[in-house]
Amino acid sequence: MAGTLKFSPDDRCNAFITTCAEAPFGEGVLAGTAVAVKDNISTAGIQTTCGSKILEGYVPPYDAHVVELLRRAGAAIVGKTNMDEFGMGSTTETSAFGPTKNPVDLERVPGGSSGGSAAAVAAGLVSMALGSDTGGSIRCPAAFTGIVGLKPTYGRVSRYGLIACANSLEQIGPMARTVEDASRLMSVIAHHDPRDVTMLDRPYDHQPVAGVRGLRIGIPEEFFGEGVDPRVAEKVRDAIGVLEGLGAETVRVSIPGMQYALAAYYVICTSEASSNLARFDGVRYGPAVDTRKSWHEAYQDLRRELLGAEVRRRIMLGTFALSAGYAGDYYTKAQAARRKIQEDFERVLRETDVIAGPTMPTVAFRLGEKTDPVSMYLSDILTAPANLAGIPAISVPCGRVDGLPVGLQIMGRRFEDERVIDAAYTYEQEVRA
Amino acid sequence: MTVDIGETIVGLEIHVQLATATKLFCGCSTDYQDDGPNTHCCPVCLGLPGALPHVNRKAVEYGLKVAKALDMRVPEESEFARKNYFYPDLAKAYQITQSDKPLAVEGTVEIEDDEGHEKIVRITRAHLEEDPGRLVHVGGGSKYSLVDYNRSGIPLLEIVTEPDMRSPQEARRFLNKLRTILEYLGVFDGEREGGLRVDANISMRGSERVEVKNISSYKGVEKALTFEVTRQRNLLRRGQKVARETRHFMEGRGITTSARSKEEAHDYRYFPDPDLGPIRVTGWLAGIDLPELPTARKNRFMAQYGISLNHARTLTGDPRLADFYEHVAHIEPVLAATWVADTLLGELNYRNMGIAAVPAEQIIELLALLRSEAITDRAGVQVLREMLDACAAGKPCEAPAAIVEREGLARVVGDDFTPIVQAVVAANPQAVEDYRAGKKGALNFLVGQVMKETRGRADPRELGRIVSEYIDTGGV
Numbered sequence: 001m002a003g004t005l006k007f008s009p010d011d012r013c014n015a016f017i018t019t020c021a022e023a024p025f026g027e028g029v030l031a032g033t034a035v036a037v038k039d040n041i042s043t044a045g046i047q048t049t050c051g052s053k054i055l056e057g058y059v060p061p062y063d064a065h066v067v068e069l070l071r072r073a074g075a076a077i078v079g080k081t082n083m084d085e086f087g088m089g090s091t092t093e094t095s096a097f098g099p100t101k102n103p104v105d106l107e108r109v110p111g112g113s114s115g116g117s118a119a120a121v122a123a124g125l126v127s128m129a130l131g132s133d134t135g136g137s138i139r140c141p142a143a144f145t146g147i148v149g150l151k152p153t154y155g156r157v158s159r160y161g162l163i164a165c166a167n168s169l170e171q172i173g174p175m176a177r178t179v180e181d182a183s184r185l186m187s188v189i190a191h192h193d194p195r196d197v198t199m200l201d202r203p204y205d206h207q208p209v210a211g212v213r214g215l216r217i218g219i220p221e222e223f224f225g226e227g228v229d230p231r232v233a234e235k236v237r238d239a240i241g242v243l244e245g246l247g248a249e250t251v252r253v254s255i256p257g258m259q260y261a262l263a264a265y266y267v268i269c270t271s272e273a274s275s276n277l278a279r280f281d282g283v284r285y286g287p288a289v290d291t292r293k294s295w296h297e298a299y300q301d302l303r304r305e306l307l308g309a310e311v312r313r314r315i316m317l318g319t320f321a322l323s324a325g326y327a328g329d330y331y332t333k334a335q336a337a338r339r340k341i342q343e344d345f346e347r348v349l350r351e352t353d354v355i356a357g358p359t360m361p362t363v364a365f366r367l368g369e370k371t372d373p374v375s376m377y378l379s380d381i382l383t384a385p386a387n388l389a390g391i392p393a394i395s396v397p398c399g400r401v402d403g404l405p406v407g408l409q410i411m412g413r414r415f416e417d418e419r420v421i422d423a424a425y426t427y428e429q430e431v432r433a
Numbered sequence: 434m435t436v437d438i439g440e441t442i443v444g445l446e447i448h449v450q451l452a453t454a455t456k457l458f459c460g461c462s463t464d465y466q467d468d469g470p471n472t473h474c475c476p477v478c479l480g481l482p483g484a485l486p487h488v489n490r491k492a493v494e495y496g497l498k499v500a501k502a503l504d505m506r507v508p509e510e511s512e513f514a515r516k517n518y519f520y521p522d523l524a525k526a527y528q529i530t531q532s533d534k535p536l537a538v539e540g541t542v543e544i545e546d547d548e549g550h551e552k553i554v555r556i557t558r559a560h561l562e563e564d565p566g567r568l569v570h571v572g573g574g575s576k577y578s579l580v581d582y583n584r585s586g587i588p589l590l591e592i593v594t595e596p597d598m599r600s601p602q603e604a605r606r607f608l609n610k611l612r613t614i615l616e617y618l619g620v621f622d623g624e625r626e627g628g629l630r631v632d633a634n635i636s637m638r639g640s641e642r643v644e645v646k647n648i649s650s651y652k653g654v655e656k657a658l659t660f661e662v663t664r665q666r667n668l669l670r671r672g673q674k675v676a677r678e679t680r681h682f683m684e685g686r687g688i689t690t691s692a693r694s695k696e697e698a699h700d701y702r703y704f705p706d707p708d709l710g711p712i713r714v715t716g717w718l719a720g721i722d723l724p725e726l727p728t729a730r731k732n733r734f735m736a737q738y739g740i741s742l743n744h745a746r747t748l749t750g751d752p753r754l755a756d757f758y759e760h761v762a763h764i765e766p767v768l769a770a771t772w773v774a775d776t777l778l779g780e781l782n783y784r785n786m787g788i789a790a791v792p793a794e795q796i797i798e799l800l801a802l803l804r805s806e807a808i809t810d811r812a813g814v815q816v817l818r819e820m821l822d823a824c825a826a827g828k829p830c831e832a833p834a835a836i837v838e839r840e841g842l843a844r845v846v847g848d849d850f851t852p853i854v855q856a857v858v859a860a861n862p863q864a865v866e867d868y869r870a871g872k873k874g875a876l877n878f879l880v881g882q883v884m885k886e887t888r889g890r891a892d893p894r895e896l897g898r899i900v901s902e903y904i905d906t907g908g909v
Contacts, residue, residue, distance in 0.1 A: 042483040055482070062476050064483060163482040168707035197487045197710055272707055275517050278526030279480055283580070292576075295521055322517070322702035331704060 002026045005034060005076035013101040013110070015119040018047050019079035028074030030188060035070055036120040036129035039080040040087060041172060042161035043067050050163050051083040051095035051113075054286045054306040064161020065196070066130060066172050066189040073188045078126060081116030085308045086277060087132065087165040089113050090140055090379050091370060094310045099367060102145055104405060108364040111141035117175050118145040127177060128185045132162055134170040135265050136359075136383025139395035142175055143359035143407025146397045148182045148424065149175045153414050154390035155200045158193030164276040166269040167198075169387040179396060179425040183208045186417070206418045208425035213247030215423060216352040222258040223357025223382055223409075235406040236358040239398035242430055243356075243423065253348045253355070257341035258385060264341065265384040266377060267321045267334035274318030277311070313373065338388045345389040349413045354423055358382055359395040359407030382409065392417040396424040398431075438669045439638025441662055443604045444596035445654075446632040448589045449615060450564065451495045452622045456586035457563045458486030458529065463587055466625070470569065470581035478563075478586035480524030485708050488513075492588040493714055495620040496536045496561050497721050499590060502614055503556050505540030507718060511560075513709045517702045521578070522566040524585050530562035532703040536712070542614070543728060544606045546599070554607050555595035562589050590620075596634065601658035604633065608651045609750070613727045617752045624787075635661045637669060641677035645689050648682045657682040660689055730755055738766035747774040753788050754778070760793045764800040772800060772813075780817060784825050792830050795820055799833040811889040812842040845890045850883065854903050857882045865904060876901060 005023045009016070017039050025032050037043060040050045042060035044067075049055040063071070070077060084094040092100040092115025100115040102108040103123035110119045114131030118141030121129050131138040133151035142149025150173045157172045164170070174185035183206060190204035217240060224233045244250055280286065282302035293301070304312070321330035348355060361382060370376045386393035391414055395407035408427065412420040456463055459477035476484035500507055514532040540556035566585040568578050592611070598604045612629065615621035622628055631654050636642035643665070645657050665675050680689040725733070727749050734745040734755075748758045748770065762769045777796070781788065799816055802808050808816065816836045823830050837843055857879055858865055867875035880896045887896075 040483075042481075048482075050482075058482075060476075060481065060483070062481070062484075159483075160485050161483040164708075166707075195487055196485050198708065271704060275515050275527050275702070275704070278517060278519065279482070279524065281519060281521075281526060283521055285482075296519065299519060319702065322704055324700045324702075327702070327704070 001031055002074075003032065005032060005078065007034060007076070007078040009079075009120075009125040011125065013103050013106070013119040013123055014098050015081055015100055015116045015123065015125060016079040017049055017051065017082050017095075017097045017116070020046065020077065023076035023078045025076035026071065026074045028072060029184070030070065031074030033075050033128065034078045034126045035075040035185070036079055036081045036117055036126045037067065037070075037077055038114050038117050038129070038131050039083055040132060040163040040165070041067060041130060042163065043077060043080065046077070046080060048080060048163070049097070050087070051085040051097060052280075052307065052311070053096040054280045054303075056096070056286075058285055060161075062161065064172075065158035065193040067161060069189050069191060070130075075188070079120075081114070081120055081129060083116055084113035084137075085311050086163075086273065087113040087134055087137055087170075088273070088310050088314050090136065090376055091365065091367075092116060092141070093367065094308055096308060101367065102364050104146060105364070105403070107366055108404065109144065109367055109369075111144035111360070111364060113137040113141075114149075114175065115141045118142055118147055118149070121145070121147050121175055121177055128181050129175045130172055130185070130189070131175045132165075132170055132172050133383075133387065134166050134269060135380045135387050137170075138173045138175060139359045139383050139393060139407065139409060140379070142395040143397075143405060143409075144364035146400075146405030147175060147177055148179050148394065148396050148428075149173065150182050150186060150394045150417065150421065151386060151392065152186065152190060152204070152417050153202075153392045154387075155198055156202060156204065156392070156415065156417060157190050158196040158199055160193055160195040164272070166272040167276070168272060169265075169269060179208055179394075179421060179428045182394075183421050183425070186421070190417075200415070202415050204417060206421065209422050210426045210429045211246075212243050212423055212426045215243070215248040215354065217243060217248050217250045217423075218253040218348050218352035218355040219250050220253050220255045220258070220348070220355060220357060222255050227378065227381065228358060228361040229363070229401070231401045232358050232360070232362060232406050235399040235401060236356070236408055239408040239427060239431075240356050243427055246426060246430060251352050253352060255341070255344045255348060255385070257337065257344040258381075260337035261341055261385045261388060262377060262381055264334040264337035265380065265388055266317070267330050268338065268388075270314045270318030271321045271331050271334075272318070274315045274322065277307075277315055280307070310373070341385055341388045342390070345385070345391055345411075349391070353412070354420060355411040356423075357409055359409040363401050363404035363406060386411050390414055392420045394420050394424045396428055398427070438666055439640065441600055442596045442636050442638055442642075443598035443601070443658060444634040445594045445598070445604060445607065446634075447592045447594075447608070447611065448630045448632075449592065449621055450625060450628045451492055451588040451590055451620050452625075453489055453491045453495060453588055455489055455491070457489050457492050457561065457588035458586055461586065465583040468583070470579070470583060473583045474585070478524065479582055480526075480585075486529060486706075488709065488712070489588060492561060493536070493712065494717065494721065495588075495618075496559065496590050497714060497717055498618050498620055498723065499592070499615065500537035500540065500559055501718060501721055502618055502723055502726060503537075503540035503542060503559070503592075505537040505556060505559060507537050507715050508534065509713060509715055510534060511536045511712045511714075513561075513706045513712075514703045515706045518699055520565070522568045522580055522585075524566060524582060528563060528565060529706055529709070530591075531560035534711075535560035536714075542594075542607060542610055544603065544610050547602060552597075554597045557593040557595055559590055559592045562591055563587070564589050596636075601655045601662060604658055605651075605655040608654055610727070612651065613750055613752075617724055617726055619724070633658055635665070637665050637675065640665065640669060640675045643675065643677070644679045645682050646679055646692065649684065653682060653684055656687050657689055660687060664689070734758075738762055738770065740767055740770040744770040744774045747778065751788070757788050757791070757793060761797050761800060764797055765804045768804060769800055772796075772803070776814060776817065780821055784821055786821065786825055790824050791821070792824070795830055795833055802833055802837065806844060806892070808837055808842055808844050809889060809892050812837070812844065815840070815842060815889065841888070842890055844892065845887055850887070850891065850896070850899055851903075853883055853886045854900055857886065858900070858904065868901075868904060
């Protein structure tokens with residue numbers, strides 16, 4: 001049943017950087033299914049840019065592990081989706097290939113950094129897509145565009161071939177219109193890969209099951225505090241009420257470490273990124289370097305010219321946070337804060353089975369609305385903690401405010417992605433019925 | 434005016450390429466010496482975006498072997514860190530190495546000091562890291578350089594010593610000893626170019642320390658350090674100060690030159706590599722078997738074979754040579770030691786040959802001929818040379834007996850000499866007179882004449898006896 005899928009989408013949202021007009025596919029559970037892949041996941045023979053000028057024209061000679069698995073499952077890889085440059089942003093506006101628009105409202109951002117994948121799914125161009133989530137990059141755009149997005153447990157999906165932004169935080173994960181599709185895609189991509197030594201051999205092989213009777217849901221006060229739009233909070237409380245109506249118990253909990261979460265997240269993320277992105281120096285990527293200059297000058301010129309403002313800002317922050325005399329105050333402290341947050345989540349998840357709250361503090365912003373980097377960073381406050389703790393977290397649509405989608409976020413214990421999927425599935429089935 | 438200059442203090446950092454079959458973080462073969470550039474590469478060692486490292490078990494085992502042989506402590510946990518710096522040969526713009534948590538710490542190596550006494554050089558640490566690629570300068574005023582990534586990812590073990598050496602000669606002896614140990618362990622290929630690279634720290638006690646970087650031959654270390662001793666002592670003698678700096682060794686000219694300070698101003702921003710987890714391998718130590726190490730083997734050779742310290746030291750200085758000796762020693766251990774350690778080694782060095790090229794069975798046969806006195810020492814050397822020349826030319830190696838036969842080198846004994854002795858004595862009446870007058874040199878002259886006629890087939894001592902008897906008993 002192998003064949004070729006013709007793909008010529010009406011991409012009015014600018015969801016794709018690259019499309020494959022004729023996408024080959026094979027046999028398997030996803031035979032002939034159009035799947036979009038975020039443009040930071042390596043695809044042999046298909047340009048992979050990370051939304052950056054510096055990688056324009058880079059065609060990887062190898063497939064990421066997840067892409068190998070997609071191909072083996074018969075999927076048709078129809079294109080590479082737009083993203084914030086190297087995943088650095090929450091709106092998909094920092095892409096060198098222009099912003100992606102939110103299919104729900106073309107004046108709005110789709111969230112980010114996996115905004116292209118979210119928009120492609122939300123606009124119906126594909127039924128499922130791969131994103132990656134470093135501090136909310138799957139869940140934020142899923143919430144803003146009204147789709148489902150799962151950030152798996154750290155170590156559940158191979159990162160081999162994922163062009164790293166922050167290695168210790170990020171995971172590739174499924175994005176789809178339904179929990180069932182997200183789960184289906186997850187069962188294709190979550191298989192052990194010895195090339196990623198940070199993963200465990202815990203394959204995901206699960207069919208979503210509805211039912212939350214006796215499920216203990218922790219409601220952290222910090223997820224409903226200052227900065228969270230009350231109307232968003234109300235929608236999320238309503239959604240949790242739905243689960244209570246189905247027999248779940250709610251427990252008020254507290255995650256005091258949350259106060260350090262954003263600071264810790266941004267220090268760790270920028271530190272790792274500053275090292276990861278150093279290899280983009282013009283020797284092997286990007287246009288030819290002016291050989292009349294010495295190599296360090298040529299590096300500087302090229303990186304200044306081809307990396308966007310947000311990327312340069314984060315490289316500088318990370319370089320500073322790791323530098324001699326400052327690493328103790330920043331990088332080391334951030335790791336200590338991270339351990340504190342991990343402990344808080346572990347403690348709470350001993351008393352409860354899952355934790356629920358809003359995915360994003362607000363609905364989707366207007367294009368160009370967030371001009372100040374710090375206010376952009378603040379929007380990650382509810383998503384970044386799950387990355388610091390390495391726990392699975394899903395965003396599932398739970399109504400609208402001003403016509404814009406709101407996401408319910410459900411987090412669980414490490415390697416209990418199934419439970420998180422089931423809780424989200426229960427809610428989705430109940431409200432759909 | 435004399436200036437009081439402190440003693441020489443030397444510490445070394447040695448980078449050893451471990452002889453694993455594959456690279457440190459990927460499955461690429463390390464055997465690229467005979468292949469073209471960029472033929473032993475994959476996404477991992479090319480540092481392609483998205484590729485992830487995974488640690489080669491064998492490299493860790495080799496590291497532990499060295500740790501055990503140098504009597505080092507292996508901490509419960511070690512970790513890989515990123516050393517961040519830009520250089521065109523560095524694929525990822527960071528080198529994966531070990532910083533705060535090395536594989537092993539606190540060891541010792543025993544060497545001889547300049548007076549021939551045993552002394553201990555303390556080892557600070559040993560850690561694993563990846564070799565970068567290699568820049569190839571095209572030359573001829575070319576506007577670019579090329580990068581060869583075949584070397585990228587080759588496992589290195591960096592061994593750091595305490596500043597325990599007191600002269601360039603001690604540093605050389607330390608390196609010789611370390612190299613021998615590494616070869617015994619089978620973790621290092623001494624023949625490989627650039628397989629051992631050294632950074633040396635040297636100071637005169639009380640003055641600033643200078644780091645001489647990247648000395649690529651271990652013989653260069655003594656040269657570079659000797660140059661530095663002279664340079665630093667001259668500065669101090671003139672009342673000047675030694676600047677704390679990094680210097681490069683110019684192998685060809687045998688001098689060191691100051692590195693530009695710009696290259697020194699590095700902040701490597703070390704942090705644990707988030708792609709690699711911690712290494713907990715103390716449990717492996719029990720399963721790591723060490724071979725007999727050089728010192729133990731040297732002592733055993735003296736006890737078991739009754740050979741001299743000098744011969745034992747020479748023979749155990751290279752595991753292949755020691756193996757070779759043990760293979761041929763059964764003929765007659767002391768005779769074999771002399772022939773292998775002195776004669777054979779000398780002939781090999783002269784021909785720039787390795788011991789591996791020498792057919793042991795032929796040497797056994799040669800030793801047997803010598804033991805039974807079927808040929809003289811001098812004829813033995815000639816046979817050996819014929820054999821080695823054939824080996825060096827890639828020809829089949831003739832058996833010693835065949836060479837003896839062909840060249841007529843069999844020892845001539847007793848009466849066989851009588852006609853020759855007769856002729857020589859008859860032809861040199863003046864020498865015979867002198868001999869009778871008690872001049873010792875005269876006998877030597879006559880024996881020399883007979884030796885010449887017999888082309889070395891006779892034992893000079895025996896010949897001396899025959900000639901003197903012949904004259905004394907009035908054969909004339």
